Amino acid sequence: MTSVDAKQAISFVFHNTSGIGPQTPSFHPTYTHYFFGDNETINDVNSSEIVIHIKDDTFETMIEGITKPASESSIDPVDTIISSLSPCTFAPFKDTPRGWTPPGNLVLQYNPPMSFAGNRSPISSSSEDTTVVYEIYHESLANHRMRLYHHQLQIMPFFFIDTASFIDPCSRDSVEKDTSTPDTQWEIFIIFQKTTRREITHYSIVGYTTVYRFFRFPDNYRFRISQFLIFEPYHRQGHGTFLLASVYKKALSSGVIDTTLELQSPDFKIMRTVTDIMLLSKLGVLTSKPIPFAKPSDPVETAYSLPSILPFSPDLLESAQKIVPLSTNQLKHCYNIIRMICLPGDAKSEEEFRKDIKRHLLRTHEEELVGLAQEERISKLSLLYQMTLAEYKLVLASFKKHMDLLSCESFGSF
Incomplete structure (x- = not known):
């Protein structure tokens, strides 16, 4: 049976339709076993190219694929992805409303040092007619607008976190119509790159984390970090450190006594400890x-x-x-x-x-x-x-x- 490597066959492309802000390179998933099994191969095909298109502000998502089946019984891998990710939806892009702003409340604003660009594309910086700043927004799933935004974000952990699961498994229709009840203990932190040129502002998503608020007897709370993702074009630029620091900042202002983790990869464990040591040292x-x-x-x-x-x-x-x-x-x-x-x-x-x-x-x-x-x-x-x-x-x-x-x-x- 012929097969192809699913991780190489699938790519993500962020689209910026504003004319200002970043145009990021495409990137591949880290994991595909949720869709194609432990071998992470698309079987019974001669070739397959699948592109997941994402608007980098509103996170609307489209998927397209060109697959050459090896037999009449071949299953289209695009159908496999779509069915595995329902309740999320894939649909043609709509025009971003003029003056669109991220959901939630601003909790931190920062600019990482230019030295963090490393060997990647330089971190976008301000120029004579353009200003760039990174902003982190926070809100709970009780907020309808944040819930709608996060609902579509849920496709990403299945490609980049080994043991991903749905936080909000309700259908898109029930979320839009507000006919289903979310678990309001979930809270979301999202990083956006904010680019302003003349009087036009564009927001591009950088990454996000989900946090669950537990009651801690007698009158405190505990944060448990669940999903933590910085998207590949923004890796090794300091954003994970600022995102984690924003979680701590919110914790201190809302009766949270400590912060724990569900599971942590080796890379995340190092990043977390480095962040903690920097804060404790500073x-x-x-x-x-x-x-x-x-x-x-x-x-x-x-x-x-x-x-x-x-x-x-x-x-x-x-x-x-x-x-x-x-x-x-x-x-x-x-x-x-x-x-x-x-x-x-x-x-x-x-x-x-x-x-x-x-x-x-x-x-x-x-x-x-x-x-x-x-x-x-x-x-x-x-x-x-x-x-x-x-x-x-x-x-x-x-x-x-x-x-x-x-x-x-x-x-x-x-």
Whole structure:
């Protein structure tokens, strides 16, 4: 049976019909197993090209495909995608209403440093007749306009998140007519690039995250981040960091005591920890003063006086959560990495750090270590320590690449 790679056959194209703002390159999905099985292949076809067209402001969506079947019994892959994604709809684009603005309330406005463009197309910046700024909007699914917008966004996680599911599985018709009841504990944060030229403004979506608000006895709440997506043309430009920071900012203003995650990929785990460490460092939450760091442009001989790490205690945890709303486990994780940064470099301090990390690992891995013989337990603990140290160093390497974000006034403006 002939087949083609589904991930290569499918591409996404964002369309900007305003004449101003970005024209982003097409990109391919990360996952297609939701539609075409674990092998992620379109079977019984000689060739297939499928394009999902998306208006980058209103997120209207069309799909088209050219497939050469290998037999009369071949199933059109476009039909497979459409049927798998109902309740979402695919339809021809309509003209964007003049003066269209994003749904929700503005919670953060920022511009990432130009250094974050990397090897990709440069981050759009302001010029003599054009201004560019990134804005993050927030609203709950109780808001009808946000619910309508998010309803169509739901197609994206199935292509870019391994274990995606529908948050709002009601039909498009019932959402439009408001005849179905959403789970109003869901809240949405969306990033848009706002481009203004003369008197015309265009909004282009960059990414979004969905968050569920849980009640936490006796009178607080907890955020659980569910889906977190920065679209491929905007990767590695600092947007994920600002999006996560906006979630924390909203949490602090709405009675949320900490923020947890459903599942996290390795890349997201690093991005999250880097963001958390930058916030904790900039605000001086776990140290005697904010941590200064050399930027890539600083002279090699530039010297900085590192602060001392504060003793970890329930009081420190409580005060830290009032400034950056992290879970207890994540705060401890960040504390250990910041402590490693602040090590004075003498043998005694490094030995105390090593012993404390191993004691922490003994507690967190007690179930898998308790039944082992002493020699095997020592060997296993040593391996866990080396893996933990390697993870810390990976986070710090990414952290140093993100140092320019600390100069952005809007980052950490809680």
